[in-house]
Amino acid sequence: MALPVQERWDLVDIIARKTVAAGAYRQNLGDVLGDLTVRPLTGIPVAFAVLYAFWSIFSSFAGALVTDGFMVKVFDSHWLPWLQGAWSDPASIHYFLFVGDPLAENCFEAFGMLTSGLFVAIGVVLPAIIIFYLMMTVLEDSGYLPRLAVLMDTVFHRIGLHGYAIVPVILGLGCNTPAVTATRVLETRKQRFIMMTLLAIFIPCGAQLGVMLEVIPDAVGWVMLFLLIGFGIFGFILDRIIPGSNPEILIDVPPYHWPLWENVTKKLMNRTKSFLKDAVPFVLFGVLVVNVLYLAGIIGALADLFEPLFVTWFGVPKETVGPLVAAFLRKDLAVAQLSAIAMTPYQMITAVVLVSIYFPCVATFVVMLREGWKELAAAVAVLVATVFIYGGLIHAVGILMGVA
Amino acid sequence: MNRNSSMFTLYTGLLGLVTLAFGLADILVWAGASPGFSIGILEIAGGDFFRWAWGGAILVFGGLFMLGSLRGRGTMEQFGKIVLGAAMIWIIAGTDIFARLCESIPAGEEAPEFFNSVAGFVGGFAPPYSPAILLLPFTLGIVYFLFNGRFDEI
Numbered sequence: 001m002a003l004p005v006q007e008r009w010d011l012v013d014i015i016a017r018k019t020v021a022a023g024a025y026r027q028n029l030g031d032v033l034g035d036l037t038v039r040p041l042t043g044i045p046v047a048f049a050v051l052y053a054f055w056s057i058f059s060s061f062a063g064a065l066v067t068d069g070f071m072v073k074v075f076d077s078h079w080l081p082w083l084q085g086a087w088s089d090p091a092s093i094h095y096f097l098f099v100g101d102p103l104a105e106n107c108f109e110a111f112g113m114l115t116s117g118l119f120v121a122i123g124v125v126l127p128a129i130i131i132f133y134l135m136m137t138v139l140e141d142s143g144y145l146p147r148l149a150v151l152m153d154t155v156f157h158r159i160g161l162h163g164y165a166i167v168p169v170i171l172g173l174g175c176n177t178p179a180v181t182a183t184r185v186l187e188t189r190k191q192r193f194i195m196m197t198l199l200a201i202f203i204p205c206g207a208q209l210g211v212m213l214e215v216i217p218d219a220v221g222w223v224m225l226f227l228l229i230g231f232g233i234f235g236f237i238l239d240r241i242i243p244g245s246n247p248e249i250l251i252d253v254p255p256y257h258w259p260l261w262e263n264v265t266k267k268l269m270n271r272t273k274s275f276l277k278d279a280v281p282f283v284l285f286g287v288l289v290v291n292v293l294y295l296a297g298i299i300g301a302l303a304d305l306f307e308p309l310f311v312t313w314f315g316v317p318k319e320t321v322g323p324l325v326a327a328f329l330r331k332d333l334a335v336a337q338l339s340a341i342a343m344t345p346y347q348m349i350t351a352v353v354l355v356s357i358y359f360p361c362v363a364t365f366v367v368m369l370r371e372g373w374k375e376l377a378a379a380v381a382v383l384v385a386t387v388f389i390y391g392g393l394i395h396a397v398g399i400l401m402g403v404a
Numbered sequence: 405m406n407r408n409s410s411m412f413t414l415y416t417g418l419l420g421l422v423t424l425a426f427g428l429a430d431i432l433v434w435a436g437a438s439p440g441f442s443i444g445i446l447e448i449a450g451g452d453f454f455r456w457a458w459g460g461a462i463l464v465f466g467g468l469f470m471l472g473s474l475r476g477r478g479t480m481e482q483f484g485k486i487v488l489g490a491a492m493i494w495i496i497a498g499t500d501i502f503a504r505l506c507e508s509i510p511a512g513e514e515a516p517e518f519f520n521s522v523a524g525f526v527g528g529f530a531p532p533y534s535p536a537i538l539l540l541p542f543t544l545g546i547v548y549f550l551f552n553g554r555f556d557e558i
Contacts, residue, residue, distance in 0.1 A: 029550075032484035042488060045465035049495045052458055056499035060506040069510025070518060221453060 030256045034143070038150045038253065047151055050144065054135055062128040063213045071123030075107040080115055097291045108215065109340050117287035120211060120336050121280045126272075128210025132174045133271040134264070141259035141267075145170070150251055159235030160194050160246045161186065168195055172203035175275060176364040179203070180371060189375075190244025194235060196368060197379040200360035201386055202231040207279065207332035212352060215339035219349045226353045230390050238382070278363055286333050290326045299325060313388075315395035315404045316351045317343060327355045328365075346403040350394050358387050415545055416470050416486055422542075423493060424467025426535035430460025447532035459496050463536060466492025483549070490546040496536035504528050 003011065036042045083099050084090075090102035100112030107119035139145050145167070153163030164185045172179035176199055183195045204212070204227065212220050239246070293299045303310075303321040310318050319341045327334035334355045343351065359380075360368065368376045398404025433440055433450030434457045440450040450456045469489035473482040508528025511517045520528070 027480055029480065029484060029487065032480050033487065036481070036484050036488055042469065042485070045462070045469075045492070046488060048458070049462045049465070049492050052454075052462055053495045053499055055454070057502060060499070060503040064503065065506035065509060068513070069506070072513065073510075073518060 034147070034253070034256050037144070037147045040151065043147065043151045047148060050139070050148075054139075057135060058128070058131055058209075059213055061131040062124075062210055063217070066127035067124050067210075067214055071119070071127070072106075075115075075119045075123050076105070079118075080104070080107050080110060083112075083114060093295065096295065097288060100291070108336055111287065111291070111337065111340070113284050113287045113291070116333075116336060117284040120332055121283040124210050124214050124336075125207040125279070125283070125332055126276075128206050128213070129174065129275050130268070130272055132206040132209075133268050136170060136174060137264045137267045137271075138259050139170075141257075141263055143254045143256045146251055146253045150253060153251075157246065158239075159198075159232065160239030160242075161191055161235070162246070162249050163251060164249060165191075165195055168199060169203060172199045172205065173209065174206045174271070175279070176200065176203065176205050176360060177278065177367050178271075178274075180364060180367045183371070187247050187249065188244050190242050191246060192371070193242060193375050193378065194238045196371065196375065197238065197382050198231055198235055200364060200368065200379055201234065201357045201383055202227045204356045205331065205361075208335055208356065211332040211335040215335060216348055216352060219345060219352065222349045223352050223356070226349070226394060227356055230357065230386070234382075234386055234390075282361070282363060283333055286326055290322065290333075290337075293325060294322065313395065314350060314354060314391045315398060316347050316354065317341060320351045320354070323351070323355060324358055328359050328361065331355055331361050344403070346398045350391070350398065350404075353394060354387065354391050357383070357390060359383065412545075412549070413474060417474055419539070419542055420467045420470030420474070420489060422467075423463055423470060423489065423539060426539065427460045427463030427465075427467055430456045430463060430535065434460065442532050445531035445533055446535060446538060448535065459536070462492050462496055466490070466496075486546055487550060490543045493536055493539050493543055496534070497540045500534050500537050501529075 037046050084102060087095055087099050089095055090099075095102065096112070098112050098114045100110035100115050104110035104115070107115045107123070110116055139148075149163035149166050151163070152166045156162055156165045167185055168179040168182040171182050179199050180196055183192045183199070186192050186195055204223075209220075212223065216223075290299070299322045302325065303318045306321050307318040310316050310320060320338065320343075323334040323337040323341075326337055335352055338348065338351050338355065341351075359365070360383075365376075368379060395404055430448055430450070432438065433448045434453065438448075438450070441448055448456070466489045469485045469492065473485035473489070475482075505528075508520055508525045511520045511524070
């Protein structure tokens, strides 16, 4: 038998009195800091400081300590000479495929599957991925990430998204593959499409950042600036031309707390394992495929075909066609290849931006396909237009500045 | 206002002013006002945008947070701003020290061995220091109040 409404409420009161203890709320320092970090006036400088710490720790650990400190020595002074000595017949095809250039003095220039391929995957990208995911997990588990989402909400609304779009963006700076899946935190198809497209075009992955840091450390800031500007401009345009709604969201902001190290370790292990499983085979396979394409003369033919576009419109040498083909397999690999081509600093910046905004890597491509082939086809159409327009625009800026 | 409170206000004000001045100096040296200078154990190199312009701006905000906390009565929010200001110094100094640590562990590209000698490692932490590292010991007062939970006394 159902109780009348009044009796039901009385029963609720009785249960609540017996089970809920209400004390006086006393604001603590954690609450105050939590509050200060979501207010724009204090929160934005804190966000800048957190980003500074993020990038500084990333470059010190991945760049100065692991890659420059140890990996370069292991690969260039021990692994490469040993391979070059042990592998017979430097003029053979298998030498070219697996060891690469017999005269190379370092693994970046050799471009064999077991030299550049292994060095990029293990020596450069792995340390970058480990430190990136460690810091990302600490920010996530300490409660800072939801605050960043609140802070960024107004900015993201300008491009049709909301604050939680910061999650796929930050994930994308590690690897675009999980980032595409994370676009599901957004409510509408329009928002998911905008985010997926912007991720594929303007967010360089951790692997690419690691290689950029290694081969063009002085130009990383400029490349990131061009990508950030493009992210804003093309996000704004996409928001205006794509039909659909941009709903508001309510974000639950947890209090600050120390991350549990068991959780941090577990997340770090899972994410790193996933990287090793998904990305390392692509890097090794990528070097092999590019070398086969070089041997078959396909890269040379493509370079001749696209020469007018690359030289006249983008202002980069025609040799950059090869790295662009490799970029479909792995963008980090492509940046490593670019470093071996003679270019002016501005051409290098343009070429690296082109590699970033050009087609998503094959792993991201597959995940995007899983989200829907129509979305993928539309994203590719936007991408082609963006590469053409933005690549030409960067060249034009260079001409105006007198540096192109 | 008790004696503790006045002392803490004076301490915060001075630390805020010095932090602000150091932050501005970092930015000005980067902008080319000076080719970079070293006085005693203090050094502002100023070449790198990321370290000196961006890092300097963070110190400027740190100083402003501390100075901003001086307005009004000593509330929890005022102390929160002081802690945020100090956190800005800890971030810059912490990353500077971490960078030195990362550079000091390996032996260097030319050396045949992998690890640095003990003397080489310790030498990596020798002066001169950046302004943020020099400010670090002066934030200990805030750490004391923070970990003793005595901010309601100030």
